[in-house]
Amino acid sequence: MPRSDAGERLDRFLSRALALPVERIRSLVAAGSVRIRGKTCSPHRKLFGGEAIDVARPAPVAAAASGPELVVLHDDADCLVVAKPAGLAVEPSRIGGPSVVTAASRLGAFDVDGRAVPGLPHRLDRDTTGALLLARSDRALAALRAAFEAGRVEKDYLALVAGAPPDRGRLDTPYARSPADPRRFTTRVPSARRARLSFEVAARLEGAALLRVALETGRTHQIRVQLAEAGWPVLGDPVYGVPSPVIARQALHAERLAFPRPADGARVEVRAPVPDDLARALEALGGGPR
Structure with a gap:
């Protein structure tokens, strides 16, 4: 870590450096996955500056995939845009229930909050159709949420x-x-x-x-x-x-959805075809x- 970050708490520093929620960092620390000089430590430890911090992130926990095949409108290493059909909730109402999240988990690799499912920078109502943006990683999710908050998503x-x-x-x-x-x-x-x-x-x-x-x-x-x-x-x-x-x-x-790509800020624009019922x-x- 840079010496300029001396005095910062370990959990807050890693949350910012790795673009992970503080709660996720604390769970990694509690599991012994964060070490300084080979030793486990408290998430509240104050950093001296210049330490080497080793973080071992376990493989994401697989989730049961359920739901229809989704039409992919855009796909890259950071994010995915799918055409959400009517009648399908974005998140499951019960464990193992059909949803966009569980259906999209079949569409490549995801690692969000330790699970192999996409992250949600925004949502659509169950009966609204069209372009839905999904994140493949915690870092991409944080970047996309920041873009929404800054008004850089159309x-x-x-x-x-x-x-x-x-x-x-x-x-x-x-x-x-x-x-x-x-x-x-x-x-x-x-x-x-x-x-x-x-x-x-x-x-x-x-x-x-x-x-x-x-x-x-x-x-x-x-x-x-x-x-x-x-x-x-x-x-x-x-x-x-x-x-x-x-x-x-x-x-x-x-x-239509237009957003800055998390990797480099390049503008991505996606259009979802009008569904048959509309x-x-x-x-x-x-x-x-x-």
């Missing part, structure tokens, strides 16, 4: 909504859990948290419109809530939207994206 969605929104617009609102139902979110309460998105009409349809939505923040259920409370609910959304005979789930698709809904309403 996320564009297609949303099929009821009504006639303006050609383009921007929503910047408070955002919080609903006082009436903590499982839901709303813009209609005072809150220091803000939710921001912009949109433009891609196609005007029979009693509906197809919007291209660019997220500026990534709040849970954000697009569904903001559009519904602005007067343009997402078709097929059973919680915030309106039922529709043309689609059996919320008509929301993560169409394409049929657009055709039934007399149009599609321009």
